[in-house]
Amino acid sequence: MAVAVRGTRGGSSFRSFFSFRIFISAMFFLLFVATLSVLFTTNPSTTPDESTLPTTGNAYVHRTFLALKSDPLRTRVDLIHQQARDHITLVNAYAAYARKLKLDISKQLKMFDELAQNFSDISLRPTYRASLFDTDGPIDEDVLRQFEKEVKDRVKIARMMIVEAKENYDNQLKIQKLKDTIFAVHESLNKAKKNGALASLISARSVPKSLHCLAMRLMGEQISNPEKYRDEGPKPEFEDPSLYHYAIFSDNVIAVSVVVRSVVKNAAEPWKHVFHVVSNRMNVAAMKVWFKMRPVEGGAYLEVKAVEEFTFLNSSYVPVLKQRDLANLQKSNQAENTTNDMKTSNKYLSMLDYLRFYLPEMYPKLHKILLLDDDVVVQKDLTGLWKIDLDGKVNGAVEICFGSFHRFSHYLNFSHPSIKDNFNPKACAWSYGVNIFNLDTWRREKCTDNYHHWQSMNEDQTLWKSGTLAPGLITFYSTTKSLDKSWHVLGLGYNPSISMDEINNAAVIHYNGNMKPWLDIALNQYKNLWTKYVDNDMEFVQMCNFGL
Numbered sequence: 139m140a141v142a143v144r145g146t147r148g149g150s151s152f153r154s155f156f157s158f159r160i161f162i163s164a165m166f167f168l169l170f171v172a173t174l175s176v177l178f179t180t181n182p183s184t185t186p187d188e189s190t191l192p193t194t195g196n197a198y199v200h201r202t203f204l205a206l207k208s209d210p211l212r213t214r215v216d217l218i219h220q221q222a223r224d225h226i227t228l229v230n231a232y233a234a235y236a237r238k239l240k241l242d243i244s245k246q247l248k249m250f251d252e253l254a255q256n257f258s259d260i261s262l263r264p265t266y267r268a269s270l271f272d273t274d275g276p277i278d279e280d281v282l283r284q285f286e287k288e289v290k291d292r293v294k295i296a297r298m299m300i301v302e303a304k305e306n307y308d309n310q311l312k313i314q315k316l317k318d319t320i321f322a323v324h325e326s327l328n329k330a331k332k333n334g335a336l337a338s339l340i341s342a343r344s345v346p347k348s349l350h351c352l353a354m355r356l357m358g359e360q361i362s363n364p365e366k367y368r369d370e371g372p373k374p375e376f377e378d379p380s381l382y383h384y385a386i387f388s389d390n391v392i393a394v395s396v397v398v399r400s401v402v403k404n405a406a407e408p409w410k411h412v413f414h415v416v417s418n419r420m421n422v423a424a425m426k427v428w429f430k431m432r433p434v435e436g437g438a439y440l441e442v443k444a445v446e447e448f449t450f451l452n453s454s455y456v457p458v459l460k461q462r463d464l465a466n467l468q469k470s471n472q473a474e475n476t477t478n479d480m481k482t483s484n485k486y487l488s489m490l491d492y493l494r495f496y497l498p499e500m501y502p503k504l505h506k507i508l509l510l511d512d513d514v515v516v517q518k519d520l521t522g523l524w525k526i527d528l529d530g531k532v533n534g535a536v537e538i539c540f541g542s543f544h545r546f547s548h549y550l551n552f553s554h555p556s557i558k559d560n561f562n563p564k565a566c567a568w569s570y571g572v573n574i575f576n577l578d579t580w581r582r583e584k585c586t587d588n589y590h591h592w593q594s595m596n597e598d599q600t601l602w603k604s605g606t607l608a609p610g611l612i613t614f615y616s617t618t619k620s621l622d623k624s625w626h627v628l629g630l631g632y633n634p635s636i637s638m639d640e641i642n643n644a645a646v647i648h649y650n651g652n653m654k655p656w657l658d659i660a661l662n663q664y665k666n667l668w669t670k671y672v673d674n675d676m677e678f679v680q681m682c683n684f685g686l
Contacts, residue, residue, distance in 0.1 A: 211277040338652040351682035356424035377503040387490045388512035389421040396671045400516040408436025457593040509573040518645040523574045531619040534574040536626040539566035549608040571648045572626040589613040630664045
């Protein structure tokens with residue numbers, strides 16, 4: 139019984155082992171059959187470009203075995219062919235974009251089309267088609283090398299054309315190039331403006347050879363004939379308030395003579411006009427000789443004085459002189475600040491510019507006086523200015539503001555509390571050049587004291603930078619009456635667009651700006667309005683070759 143049991147167990151184990159071996163053998167056989175099927179299954183009618191690889195689970199195996207049995211040069215052919223097709227697409231894209239933009243580049247479009255066609259023709263050429271694309275046999279390496287050379291040559295040409303065309307078609311490049319161009323032009327313009335302004339300033343501030351010659355000739359005449367040019371005593375007309383008085387402060391002999399001649403020639407009663415000319419020590423003698431040699435016509439009166447004759451104008455009384463002396467002292471004591479101190483002191487070198495703030499003290503017996511700059515030309519009788527009712531104001535002047543331009547905010551520093559609290563930034567500015575002053579009201583309003591107060595506060599130049607217009611706006615704030623614009627037309631020294639009708643209707647034209655009429659840089663369309671009042675019969679004018 140026990141033996142039977144053991145025999146039964148041994149037979150069962152043998153049968154199980156035998157079944158397992160059969161199963162293993164069957165699996166290996168099936169795997170071998172599958173492998174042979176993959177190796178020997180081909181599709182000769184399908185080219186590499188047209189074949190569709192399976193997407194089932196054995197796709198990876200299929201591709202791997204195909205790669206093993208393919209010609210290595212076939213891959214190279216495919217890469218070259220693909221490169222050619224890519225460049226055909228790129229060239230056609232640029233050509234199509236150019237047509238869309240309607241750019242006038244027909245020659246370039248033709249080159250794009252020809253290049254694309256050349257790429258296509260290479261692939262369709264019978265030699266290459268038969269040897270590289272339509273053959274199942276081995277690829278001729280010499281033919282492939284020739285094919286590759288031609289494709290690469292065309293690719294090189296295509297890339298060169300694309301690089302050249304990219305600047306025209308690529309929006310980002312075009313935008314950047316435009317920005318760069320605008321920036322470069324802007325920089326050039328700023329540089330040209332600065333250079334032009336500097337050259338114009340140098341020309342305006344320098345003394346022309348003809349003016350220097352004239353001054354030297356007049357001085358030579360005075361030295362040669364001192365008895366002839368002795369000073370005469372003051373005339374009673376110089377202090378007669380019933381006459382029409384003019385104040386002209388200048389060191390330019392020819393300019394002053396033009397102003398005086400133009401006033402007299404257009405005056406209805408020239409014998410009632412009195413001119414008070416003040417110059418600096420260097421030019422006062424030349425000025426006196428001129429008007430001795432060429433007396434004022436029409437019976438008008440003229441006196442010439444030097445600034446130094448007004449002895450009250452000293453550093454203890456005049457703030458700008460005190461500030462100049464202080465700046466010079468600092469320059470001497472602190473060598474490292476030389477440049478800054480020179481800049482500060484140079485602004486106050488000419489006291490002639492500041493005489494306009496001392497008219498009541500310079501001419502104590504006068505009631506009214508007309509201040510004229512030396513770069514104006516009078517075209518009409520000016521006696522009407524004395525008849526204008528100033529409504530209790532001190533200064534009669536033409537306003538120059540329009541829109542937001544030439545307001546007080548343009549001349550004064552409104553970030554400073556003293557300016558901000560006392561003045562309106564939108565107040566309209568006026569201009570020097572033609573100003574009728576009521577000296578009695580000036581004395582009553584104590585305008586000179588007001589000027590001294592503000593000028594002293596501006597020692598560090600935090601209220602305004604420089605010049606005499608800003609302190610004038612402050613001094614005569616709320617005490618200026620606006621005159622009709624026809625009395626005073628400005629801009630002939632910088633603006634070429636002033637209408638001739640406006641100029642012809644003006645009582646006074648003003649060559650404010652750097653292009654003064656006695657300079658070579660003067661605006662030609664306005665120059666004759668000034669030169670017609672030059673005394674060309676004066677022998678020294680002819681000798682000094684003014685070129686008028």
